[in-house]
Amino acid sequence: MAAAQPATSLLLVSGLSEFHCPGPPPSPDLTALLCGGNSLLALLTEAQAAALRDLLPVQHIHAAGLVCTPGLVDLHVHLAGGGGEAGPASRTPEAALSQLIQSGLTTVVGVTGTDSVMRSQENLVAKMQALREDLTALHWCGSYRLPPPTATGSVQRDLCLLPSCVGVGEVAVADHRGSAPTSQDLLRLGLEARVGGLLGGKAGLVHVHMGPGPEGLEPLRQALAQSFGQLPISTFHPTHMGRNAWLVQQGDSWLRDGGSLDVTAGSQEQALAALGSWRAEGAPMGRVTVSSDAYGSLPVFDKGGRLVGYDVAAPDSLLRLLRALVGQAGWPLAEALPLMTSNPAAVLKLPHKGRLAVGADADVLLLEPSSLEVRYVIAQGRVVKTPEWTLGGMFERGPGIRPKQPPTEAG
Structure with missing residues (x-):
């Protein structure tokens, strides 16, 4: 089974209904975010997100009205x-x-x-x-x-x-x-x-x-x-x-x-x-x-x-x-x-955690607006849960569980 995407790839989330995070709320026209490596690189408009998709190879999640919060x-x-x-x-x-x-x-x-x-x-x-x-x-x-x-x-x-x-x-x-x-x-x-x-x-x-x-x-x-x-x-x-x-x-x-x-x-x-x-x-x-x-x-x-x-x-x-x-x-x-x-x-003096801001760690939840049910989880810039599967430990089994694969030695 495939693992979550490498942390070095770019991940684009668009179509968000709103951001919920501590501090002043972002401008309402910002409905997308870009993650790269372990960090949140940018909050974007839909037009900016569309342009970015045309310019760069990105993994894309269309959030379809989901609410975005910190992990x-x-x-x-x-x-x-x-x-x-x-x-x-x-x-x-x-x-x-x-x-x-x-x-x-x-x-x-x-x-x-x-x-x-x-x-x-x-x-x-x-x-x-x-x-x-x-x-x-x-x-x-x-x-x-x-x-x-x-x-x-x-x-x-x-x-x-x-x-x-x-x-x-x-x-x-x-x-x-x-x-x-x-x-x-x-x-x-x-x-x-x-x-x-x-x-x-x-x-x-x-x-x-x-x-x-x-x-x-x-x-x-x-x-x-x-x-x-x-x-x-x-x-x-x-x-x-x-x-x-x-x-x-x-x-x-x-x-x-x-x-x-x-x-x-x-x-x-x-x-x-x-x-x-x-x-x-x-x-x-x-x-x-x-x-x-x-x-x-x-x-x-x-x-x-x-x-x-x-x-x-x-x-x-x-x-x-x-x-x-x-x-x-x-x-x-x-x-x-x-x-x-x-x-x-x-x-705990973890300044890069618990918030959605450029430079913060890319730990993100995408929730249903009414039920607050978790649809996607992004941890350290990697997708570890979608509506279809959740990353699991190497020996975990069960419906929708995608277990980690053991490392192998070349040759």
């Missing part, structure tokens, strides 16, 4: 699988390339959670490297526990020496599956991540798993206070912040004090409530991100700590939440979209 940026994906709270048989599967693509994810950041024994940093980095052939794949070093597991021996070394490492996480706070980090533990980790980020030119964040415990964000607040202003609040990026009303309330203050935070899209009712609350109260939504927690386990424990339910998070939860925000909660698409495009790109 989604998901900063919390268990790429190598997760879970295990119900024993070895409950370890969740690793990410499937076709599922990530069908979910509109063009940038993913891998994470390790509860299990850092059978889900090692080496597993995570290897999986991330495999995906990087077709998507933008990055990773967090560490896991729920402290000291954090790393690939090179320290958080600072991982940030300096591994191009894909953006920070450390997800470190568990207020959760019985973590290691009960003290405020001093969090302060030391924050300082190490910050220095590693400075030296490596990275975001250098501590991605914090917020559990259901009553302490909430207080350990992070205490760590910041004990730094006497040396550690900025932006160092910590807490996730699962829609988990309960107490965290939502604390999140409002956290945002107003200059912090950023993340909401898990799969818990859709909670996510809609949290996002709606902060929006209604006028909190700065530019520092709010939404992630999927895809392929992570979803254990349910009763008040006695007994496991009473178990499931796995789906990679399409960002798309489903986007549709719910627009169709159910009445958000304009232009207001909902940044939560999963430009906001996470800004938090």
